[in-house]
Amino acid sequence: MRDADGMSTTPSPQRHDWAIHIGGTVAICVIVGLLNYLIRGGQFAMSMLYSFSIGVQISAYIALLLQGVEWLLRRWHGAPSAPRKVWVGWIWMMPCVLLGSVMGFTSGQWLADTLSGNRSTLPWDLTDRRFALSLSFTLLVSLLSSMFFFAVYKLNAARLQQAQAERQAAEARLTLLQSQLEPHMLFNTLAHLRVLIKLRPDEAQQMLDRLIDYLRATLLASRSTEHTLAEEFERLSDYLALMQLRMGERLRVRLDLPAALAGLGVPPLLLQPLVENAIQHGLEPHVDGGELRVSAALQGRRLTLEVADNGTGLPAKPSAAGAGTGFGLAQVRERLAQRYGDAAHFELTPQAGGGSMARIELPA
Template sequence: MKSQTGIYWLAQFIGWFSYSMIIFLVLYIDNKLTRNGIILLFLFSVLGILFSHGMRWVFRRFDFFRFKLNPLIPRLLLVALVSSILFQGTYALLSLVISRSKAPDSILEIIVEILLIMFLFLIWILFYFSYHYVRKSRLEEIKNLQLADSQKEIELQNLRTQLNPHFLFNALNSIRALIDLEPKLAKDSVTKLSNILRTSLLFGRKELITLEEECNFVRDYLDLEKVRFEERLQVEWMINTQLLGETIPPLILQTLVENAIKHGISNLKAGGVIKISAENTGRELVLTVRNSGTIQNKVDVGVGIQNTKRRLALTYGDKADFTLREADNMVVAEIRLKKET
């Protein structure tokens, strides 16, 4: 606020004294400059600052900024006209006192002088309102961006919290099948599930984690799922170790793996294989999860996939791409993250 006030007063002094300086140079060139003329030019600038500041007070006091263009224009013209008449009357009185100058010879001369001052005031009003509306537009834009960021963060948080119940449901089903058959293994699985849930809760508070952290979590998850599927679930890892420090949204790979098991492996009597890979193409980080099976003939292939698409859009915008397709008798879920250049 202090900075804006300083800019306002600086603009006031520069504007009015620059105009007076132009008149000063014209009179000097024409050899018409006198000591009283210099004093009157100085007073002209001072009056210009005082009366324009008075117009500003009127604009703010009666909130002219709330009006649209059509009702605003006549109000501005009226304020400019009244200010011009008062200005010209005050300046004429000062001229009479200082330089003993005579009054204007005709009404027409008075009108011309008032219109000249009014023209200067209208220019001042144009600059003042232009600055105000540009600043208001910028503040509104910043406000909208902040609101969009806030809404984005809320939606991302909601999407991340949706992952835990979905994962928990599947994991508990795996453990339930072990309780009667292999109690010790069920106990160990509960311990592992506890560790997984603790990690997932920590991940849920972060926007990005390293690829290494995500891979470790997915390994624990798959170890738990192997208890249920046994030899029906085979896993192959093809991760470039140089990429382990890359950052990605938490549980993004786990969601694809979980979807591959739910919609792929679990529907195959003989089971199948899941292949997880990460590679750097130079311009993109490519994360791929392949699984045995086919894409089901329906638009919605799972909450996890829709969740993944939305999270990528919110986090990366158009710098992320997700595809789900069939290739070589496998379902391929692929995430491409463009690198910053």
């Protein structure tokens, strides 16, 4: 999940791992302390003190040992900054669990003795049978806990790698869609320029100069996956200047971008095909031309972008209005689906007074 433009609001897998580790350690200490109280009797608080003192230190020692082994393995493989994965396998986990359990048991019992004023017998002071039982129980709990945590870490690492692969695939798809969109816009403009060269050479020269300026400003920005609304409206202004050279007074333009929304991020050239569609199918066929209005508004945490014209309007059949038959409209739908999924909404509808309106709703 994301908040405004990119700051993630979903806990990272590393933070999730540590939350499970801490929560699991606390739960295990409570269970062991309760079992010890029920079996051996004594004071409940004292049983919990020893359980938490020993359990937390065993968990900490094992975690530190595993982190150290993972760091050494990364250095050994020459990948200290490699993408996150589970480097420590079962063969490395077992020695860490055994050593961490012995260290944690000894230091945890000493800490509990210090806090309580008691003096416990150490494992090597016990008879063989009690020593074996005490050590076996400690190792069993440590091993089962470590196996659980290790399985959770592997699952989270696999999920992270899958999410990264899906994100890279989506970004590649968006780049492909954008590269397909740019030639479509460029070829349409060049086709108009070719006609204009024969009819009005002077205006064709002005249009060519505008086109060069437009391409210089647009091509570099279009290689990014996101830019601000202010930059999006600037690119539209450049493109509409080209169209006004061709259509003259028949094309009237109104761009409405509140200053408070200028810094919001959107995919590059998102509105370009909608503007092109409105001109080509709405205003150009109209004898008197008309007005093109592009606006942005914020409603709660939803950003609404509208491209409206008062031209010839949409075909009479609802299916044509709803689906959109043009290349540009199909690209808009697909880009929104790739980037935002179900969080984005796009519709193209007729206006009551004539013309059409394309509306995009996005998470702000």
